[in-house]
Amino acid sequence: SxxxxxxxxxxxxxxxxxxxxxxxxxxxxxxxxxxxxxxxxxxxxxxxxxxxxxxxxxxxxxxxxxxxxxxxxxxxxxxxxxxxxxxxxxxxxxxxxxxxxxGRTTNGQAYMKFTEARNEFYRLQPNRMVRVVSLLEEAIALDPNYAQAHTFLAWVMTLHGWPEWKVDQELLQSYRNRIKEHLKIADELDPSSSDIRLVQANYEAIYLGNLKMAVDLVDEAIELNSWPELPTSLCICTAVSVNVIKGNIDKAKELVGVAKGVEPGNIFLLFDQFFINLVEANLEAAEGNIEEGLHLMEIPLYRSQLGIIYFHQGRYQEAEEVLVSAYRGQGFTPTRVMAYLSNTYYRFGDLQKSNAYKDSIETNVASGENFSLVDLAAVAAVRGEDDLALSYLERQQEEGVTSPAYLMNVDPIFKKYHETPRFIEIRRKMNYYD
Missing domain, CATH: 3.40.50.10070 (TolB, N-terminal domain)
Known part of the structure; x- marks a missing residue:
């Protein structure tokens, strides 16, 4: 009350x-x-x-x-x-x-490991996630029946498959079976948990590309309405994000309110609201979402999204500055940032720098990072190479790449293709449509 x-x-x-x-x-x-x-x-x-x-x-x-x-x-x-x-x-x-x-656990030391993992996780930085995994493994070792720790561990491992983070593919592959194992244990220990359904939904969306199943699991989670007194940490955002990916924007907006009630301090909800505004071409509101997030915490992902917004607003000088600095010190640059830097320099007329970033993405794809195909498509789309852009997206679908697929629905770069038969067919095959 x-x-x-x-x-x-x-x-x-x-x-x-x-x-x-x-x-x-x-x-x-x-x-x-x-x-x-x-x-x-x-x-x-x-x-x-x-x-x-x-x-x-x-x-x-x-x-x-x-x-x-x-x-x-x-x-x-x-x-x-x-x-x-x-x-x-x-x-x-x-x-x-x-x-x-x-009580989720009666072991105080396990609980402290869990809360320390949440604090680390809130930074949303790839180089911190190994520490988060380690802390949760320690919590489970102290209390093997700690259902929420199993749920959280599966959630962190699932997020490693997120396209914005350039994570070792062998590590991601090793996580796949472990995600299912920890979710199974958590479900046996706490069968009415809404959080478990949300992590399962994210796994279906990111790893398997099964968006219909993801949406169904979100609906089940909301209907159960059984949330832990200490949130698993940003997990509720899945309820919004899978509906954004699926294109259920009105439902996504409705679930933002539900999510705020479950975890009012969930900084990732600002990211979901950012995508909703991006889909609706409300760039000013999208910029406000990211600015609010950066006011609370300096997160590389949010910094890079601010640069992307600047690009779409035609503020290319600011876009360049923000994109270059976003992941400084992180040890890597996500291919999506490379794509937008390539596009920014293309708008400047600096083809040498633009091609340098494009070539880097092509090298990554050639080395097996086929999840970067969507980024090559974004570069081709800005250059007006529409047939090439759609070819990259078709290849992405044919090779079973699911993790970056949400960009096709939300990135304004691809909006010009939304009514074309080839693009509609790609999205149908990628389970965007029932």
Missing amino acids: FAVTDFLTVSRYQDAEKATKIIAEELGVTYLIQGFARAFAGRDSIQIDIGLIDPYSQRQIWNVTYQELMDEATSLQSAIARKVASSLNIQLSKDESNSLAL
Whole structure:
């Protein structure tokens, strides 16, 4: 019955020297919770000092110190939630009370590994994902029955197949069976979990290209309406993204609201909203989505998308600057960024630089990275080489490449082909149409 401001929004106030009244006004909230935690004795025990205050009168409604062994620490979440609810005269429903009583693990160390993995994951950087996988494997080793850790691990491994991240193909292949294995274990441990359906949906979309199955799994997840008290981390965005890919834009918009209710601080929802606006040719709103995300956190993916928006707005100088800097220090440049740099230099009339990036993408394709065919298609499309562009897309479909297929539906570069028979047939074969 009351809204809680998400962690990402609040975290920027941790070291801010602002009056509580100002913070409350900026956040649009009535109360603030303040506190800190200390771990003791080799992290075997924990102490939490926490209080609820009225930021306008500075009145402390209550404060309390909790001390607990780490293995019992997860119960403190429920204790604090109940204390807040009772202090604000909120009557918890039976379902809410049952939700608070439901523990995903009773092993405090496993829970800490899970939360550390979430914090790493929020950066959305490929070079951090190996660390996330390791932390979740440690959590599962501590508690093999930790269903949400199995779900999260399958989710991270699935996202490794995302085309924006240039991940070793042998590693991706090794993940395939492990994804199915962890999802099977998670489903046996927690058969009513909505999160598990969403990860399965993403696996169907990214690895198998089965968009109809992905949409059906999203519908099942929403109908179950069974979400963990601590979100798996950005998983709910799948509900929106698979419908964007499928072309169900109205449904995607509807699910944005559902997703915000499940995980208000989900920064990836801004990415989904960006794609919705891109499909609807609302470039100003799409730019706003990415700017908002970058205000919260510097994420290379968002930085590169900002450069892509600048390109479509004809702001080529800004596009070049942003695209060149987006993945600096990451150790690689995604082929999609290469494609847009090639297109940007083509608009400048600098064919030497434009061809250099195009040649790099062709080299990647020749070495087996056939998921980059869509990027070659984007370069050909901007150059007006329409037959070549469609040939690349046809080859992508024929070779069973599914992971970058969403670009065909959302990238304005391909909009001029949407009504052509060849493009319609490609999308039909790639399961865009029922």
